[in-house]
Amino acid sequence: MEWVSDWYQEDYYAVMPARDPLGPEKGVQTAHFSEQRVIRGASWNDSLERARTTVRFKMNPNYRDVTIGFRCAKTA
Numbered sequence: 001m002e003w004v005s006d007w008y009q010e011d012y013y014a015v016m017p018a019r020d021p022l023g024p025e026k027g028v029q030t031a032h033f034s035e036q037r038v039i040r041g042a043s044w045n046d047s048l049e050r051a052r053t054t055v056r057f058k059m060n061p062n063y064r065d066v067t068i069g070f071r072c073a074k075t076a
Contacts, residue, residue, distance in 0.1 A: 001043045001057070003070045008036035008058035034060055043067035 006012075006023030016023075027035030036058035042051040045067050059068075 001039045001041050001046075001068045003068060004038045004040050006038040008038050037061045039068060 004023075007025070007027035009024040009028055012021075012024055023038070027037065029035050037060075039057045039059050041053050041055055
C-alpha cells in the first residue's frame, strides 16, 4: 500500500471533476476521527483481490505500519 497526497472524503468520487482531479482541499473531521489521508493499493500482506490500484482506504496521517510505503515520482 502507499500513501497518496489526497485527503479522504467519502463522497469525493461523486463530486470530483471529470479531468485531472486534485482531491479534496482538506479532510473531513468527525467527532471520532481527525482528518484522514488516502492509502491506495495493497501490500505484500494482502490477498490478490485487494491487489488493485483502485483499492482506497482512509487513515490517520500519523499512522505507521510496515505494509504502508510511498512512491517517489517526477514529472517527465
